[in-house]
Amino acid sequence: MKVVIVTPTYNEKGNIDRLIPTLENEIFPQIKNHDMNILVADDNSPDGTADEVRKLMEKYKNIDINSGEKQGLGAAYIRGMTYAVEHMGAEVMFEMDADLQHDPQKIPEFLKKIDEGCDMVIGNRYSDGGSIPKNWPFMRKVFSVVANLFVRTVFMKLSVHDWTGGYRALKKEVFLKEKEELTNYKGYIFQISFLHKAIRDGFKIGEVPFHFSDRNLGRSKIAPLGYITEVFKFVISTRIREVIMGKFGKFLVVGGFGFIINFAVLKILSDSFGWNHSWANLTGAALAIFSNYNLNNIWTFGERKVSVLSSYLFKMLQFYATSAFGVIFIQTGTIFLGDRFIGEGQFSFILPIKYYYVYFVIGTGLLLIWNFTIYNKIIWRKKPH
Ligand SMILES: Nc1nc2c(ncn2[C@@H]2O[C@H](COP(=O)(O)OP(=O)(O)OP(=O)(O)O)[C@@H](O)[C@H]2O)c(=O)[nH]1
Ligand SMILES: [Mg+2]
Secondary structure (H helix, E strand, O other): OEEEEEEEEOOOHHHHHHHHHHHHHHHHHHOOOOEEEEEEEEOOOOOOHHHHHHHHHHHOOOEEEEEOOOOOHHHHHHHHHHHHHHHHOOOEEEEOOOOOOOOHHHHHHHHHHHHOOOOEEEEEOOOOOOEOOOOOOHHHHHHHHHHHHHHHHHOOOOOOOOOOOOOEEEEHHHHHHHHHHHOOOOOOOHHHHHHHHHHHOOOOEEEEEOEOOOOOOOOOOOOHHHHHHHHHHHHHHHHHHHHHHOHHHHHHHHHHHHHHHHHHHHHHHHHHOOOOHHHHHHHHHHHHHHHHHHHHHHHHOHHHOOOOHHHHHHHHHHHHHHHHHHHHHHHHHHHHHHHHHHOOOEEEEOEEEEHHHHHHHHHHHHHHHHHHHHHHHHHOOOOOO
16 A cells, blocks of 8 residues: 655754654665655744755655645644645555654554554554653653543543554545544644544544654644643533534433423413313323433434334333333432431522522432433443444
């Protein structure tokens, strides 16, 4: 396959001078089954990185350069990868820093994973066989480890260890699929966002552990504080959007609609037909649960919909039973325990608030979690392939 190592540079004259000969003389000769090439994505570096690359291009014929304005690391990658695909015929691309922090000896391992069927291979500094520089200041080490743990946990993707690193290999299909959306991520956040979208779209991810060495020439381009804020904002806002637009959001809409049905039936039967409130409410609740069941079946869990009559009826029974259990034991139980162990009373926050309102809100929150979990894991559980 045609492989292009895309290396972004901003003032890396001294480093590119060492990286390219290492790749050409030590690494590429080890790789027999792929056509290896290099693309430097330079942002008109004032130190003359591009001139250095052009000199090397006279010596090595499998190098190219793509220059443009400085807009950030992500923007340089998108421009460079587009060039690699359109002008160099790249089928597989590497992301690799120019400052030799990414051990080039690992390239064959990345390619092996690609050959084995991975779509994107991530250099991993955080599990066995990987590391971050020992001589980094304590706080940088902490930020690096904590930031990655944070991303893994919030995205609920613990199996992928290194989200912020920039040593990767990927098939061109992954880039072409995500390119459009990635143009919004011009800086270092490009890395997390790219990986997140690739996982979301079901691309197969592999990992290669490596020791991340310290930069020993040139200056770092990353602004740590701004980056940390950006990571936090991106991860939290993405996750919230996913939850709201995803199953949980639909489940809440369905539940809200059920609540309206329940209340409307209670009111109509009580006020217009003179029913006793309890019977009117039970009828309203039974209809609301019926509506909830059907809307969840066709919409929230639409892709796991049950349509065979016997299992439709059986699951409806389960649905009524879990809903009743939740209301009695979880929601009402919370109010009961609150009254019993914290007590009744009230406090003032804009308006007077009775303690039991708070117990009700907590109980309802727990009820929602209970219901959603049971629906997702039991009633409409994913069938294994
Ligand atoms: N073209 C381009 N390259 C960039 C830009 N920002 C960073 N780079 C390059 O991206 C790579 C990674 O940047 P570094 O500054 O080394 O970031 P880092 O590795 O997290 O930080 P250090 O460990 O301090 O080196 C290097 O090759 C940089 O030259 C940019 O805006 N444009
Ligand atoms: Mg670096």
